Amino acid sequence: MTAQQTEVGDKHLKDVAARETLEDYTLRFAPRSYRKWGPAVVATSALGGIAYLADFAIGANIGIANGTGNALLGIGFFAIVIVLTGYPLAYYAARYNIDLDLITRGSGFGYYGSVVTNVIFASFTFIFFSLEGSIMAQGLQLGLHIPLWLGYLFSSVLVIPLVIYGMNTLAKLQVWTTPLWLIMMVLPFLYLVIKHPDAIGKFFAYSGSNPDGSPAGHGVSFAGTMLAAGVCLSLIAQIAEQIDYLRFMPPRTPENSRKWWTAMITAGPGWVFFGAIKQIVGLFLAVYLISQAADNAGIANQPVHQFVEIYQDFLPHWLALTLAVALVVISQIKINVTNAYSGSLAWTNSFTRVTKTYPGRLVFLVFNVAIAIALMEADMFSFLNNLLNFYANCGIAWIVAVASDIAINKYLLKLSPKVPEFRRGMLYAINPVGFVSLIVAAGASILVYFHVFGDAIQPYSPIVALVLALVLPPIIAAATRGKYYLRRTDDGIDLPMFDEHGNPSGDTLPCAVTGIEFERPDMIASAKKGPDGETLYISSLALSTDKSGEHVLPPKD
Known part of the structure; x- marks a missing residue:
């Protein structure tokens, strides 16, 4: 991207961030300051x-x-x-x-x-x-x-x-x-x-x-x-x-x-x-x-x-x-x-x-x-x-696949991180646990619904979808040992993510792209350093539109 294109994109993001009450926090978590x-x-x-x-x-x-x-x-x-x-x-x-x-x-x-x-x-x-x-x-x-x-x-x-x-x-x-x-x-x-x-x-x-x-x-x-x-x-x-x-x-x-x-x-x-x-x-x-x-x-x-x-x-x-x-x-x-x-x-x-x-x-x-x-x-x-x-x-x-991952993989088997993660750079592009479970469960049940496996089983297509979506996530998570949940575990920010009651923190940090303060759970450290080598922070909104990828943190165990 050219410098001019970047400047135009940043200006657009500033406008979007400024009217987030109108946009209703489409791409990110709902901040405490708005939840009245x-x-x-x-x-x-x-x-x-x-x-x-x-x-x-x-x-x-x-x-x-x-x-x-x-x-x-x-x-x-x-x-x-x-x-x-x-x-x-x-x-x-x-x-x-x-x-x-x-x-x-x-x-x-x-x-x-x-x-x-x-x-x-x-x-x-x-x-x-x-x-x-x-x-x-x-x-x-x-x-x-x-x-x-x-x-x-x-x-x-x-x-x-x-x-x-x-x-x-x-x-x-x-x-x-x-x-x-x-x-x-x-x-x-x-x-x-x-x-x-x-x-x-x-x-x-x-x-x-x-x-x-x-x-x-x-x-x-x-x-x-x-x-x-x-x-x-x-x-x-x-x-x-x-x-x-x-x-x-x-x-x-x-x-x-x-x-x-x-x-x-x-x-x-x-x-x-x-x-x-x-x-x-x-x-x-x-x-x-x-x-x-x-x-x-x-x-x-x-x-x-x-x-x-x-x-x-x-x-x-x-x-x-x-x-x-x-x-x-x-x-x-x-x-x-x-x-x-x-x-x-x-x-x-x-x-x-x-x-x-x-x-x-x-x-x-x-x-x-x-x-x-x-x-x-x-x-x-x-x-x-x-x-x-x-x-x-x-x-x-x-x-059912999402519910299975939360109830079984997060709480029972502890193969999935209990705290939800949604920020770019922290997640792999595709996690086979849910993605493959969805494709297999939906695909098989649709085939059943269209009589591919005979008329007798056709009425039970919802059962097929339900059972497969329930059992496949823990099977795939165990087979992959939970490897594809997190691309990295450190988001580069020292501030705690949650308050004393376990609620998402209301502390704010400035976004290096938009110049606007965002609450801690919405922020992540940028891979791009400041002019003096200092750590810069970027909001999930700005990060989701980063076409250059220069702000995306590298993989890290």
């Missing part, structure tokens, strides 16, 4: 993001396809997997204030190896963005007679202004809209159960429906349960969106320890209990609609129709329709600001590491929304089960 929210506010913000109605559609779809018995067992299996895998990830995010990409780097994937998991996560965000946008467009079409294509566009563009200012705006939005959302969703459902108690018996006796609405007669079976669980497990990557909020948790101290743990568990793995309840309610409403008229089978999986039916049981049709559309709009906004926000972080992380150029989070906010619009226009709602079943194999392989 209490545990309860962070947890409420994180849980506000799961207000999506996709769970209602998912519950309805798996029940219609497999019957209530298989659906309930599948939802139960899904909840157990989410809790067990989500806990270690949520803890690391809240304790060390880093997102799942940064956790993944140091948990078996390496500095560049986690790029592939970022793409998996970005795919999750635009798939579910498009699903929620489709549900909102259905509501707008039903209530306001807006054409679907225009509804898709409107529901997508609507969220962009809300996401621009990151966590500050999202926290306020989620906190203020959650009570209204709960009232509009929970009270009508309770009314339905009380007014029509016979619906409960019909729900448990339901064995699925054919496309024409006739009974399918699906009995409870392991294959049927796994088919249902596979669709539900497409939501396994939701923990990454929870973590995008949990990374802003305040330091854990003796004074706030109980509140800290409660918030972390509730908003981390605990999200699945709310999700599972919504899936069961979605199936219940679908069965109720179908029991009212077989012709309803075609719309029973659409949340807007589900709630219109409930509301108009005790309200005039025009008011029922208005409230149902309002619920759909509020729910869509609450989740899609999170989908758009998290997707912009994931794409930016990947692009910057590969190209060493930082275009800004807002560029990829628009990019992610554009992909979602394309999916909606392709009518993804019509092939929802197949899409989610396919995606689940990739999501399971990633999340």
Whole structure:
């Protein structure tokens, strides 16, 4: 690089660093100086993001396809997997204030190896963005007679202004809209159960429906349960969106320890209990609609129709329709600001590491929304089960591999460094422990899903992904003796990384490239010395865009 190019790049980095509150610390850990929210506010913000109605559609779809018995067992299996895998990830995010990409780097994937998991996560965000946008467009079409294509566009563009200012705006939005959302969703459902108690018996006796609405007669079976669980497990990557909020948790101290743990568990793995309840309610409403008229089978999986039916049981049709559309709009906004926000972080992380150029989070906010619009226009709602079943194999392989590395390799076998590492120069480019586990687990399960190994095993593709992603990381870590976790163990800085309570230190050091003070966990010594031979420090943000490599420390045992 020429001196002029370096100067231009440094100026750009200074601008980026100066507006990091706007960029929401896309490429680095969330500093203590920015984390001013209490545990309860962070947890409420994180849980506000799961207000999506996709769970209602998912519950309805798996029940219609497999019957209530298989659906309930599948939802139960899904909840157990989410809790067990989500806990270690949520803890690391809240304790060390880093997102799942940064956790993944140091948990078996390496500095560049986690790029592939970022793409998996970005795919999750635009798939579910498009699903929620489709549900909102259905509501707008039903209530306001807006054409679907225009509804898709409107529901997508609507969220962009809300996401621009990151966590500050999202926290306020989620906190203020959650009570209204709960009232509009929970009270009508309770009314339905009380007014029509016979619906409960019909729900448990339901064995699925054919496309024409006739009974399918699906009995409870392991294959049927796994088919249902596979669709539900497409939501396994939701923990990454929870973590995008949990990374802003305040330091854990003796004074706030109980509140800290409660918030972390509730908003981390605990999200699945709310999700599972919504899936069961979605199936219940679908069965109720179908029991009212077989012709309803075609719309029973659409949340807007589900709630219109409930509301108009005790309200005039025009008011029922208005409230149902309002619920759909509020729910869509609450989740899609999170989908758009998290997707912009994931794409930016990947692009910057590969190209060493930082275009800004807002560029990829628009990019992610554009992909979602394309999916909606392709009518993804019509092939929802197949899409989610396919995606689940990739999501399971990633999340379970990282959870396996943390729980087994870090804590049980002690082959992986317990403290997460994410900085360039400290990590190998690719660590085979997680990277190979992901490729093998996802690849094998996808082959199973596409009947390569026969029809009998096809329903069990999620199990294949889960088992391989669980056992391969410790096997590969033991075989390589943990060699590929750390490229070096000394970051060249004498200041302690953590305070007396084990929280990331709030001490600051000046970045030699940007001239801005960054907190200790974000800093690393530069390989380039100062004019008098003194040690210079560089932030992870500046280091990630260092195209010359002159600041990257050499390998060292």
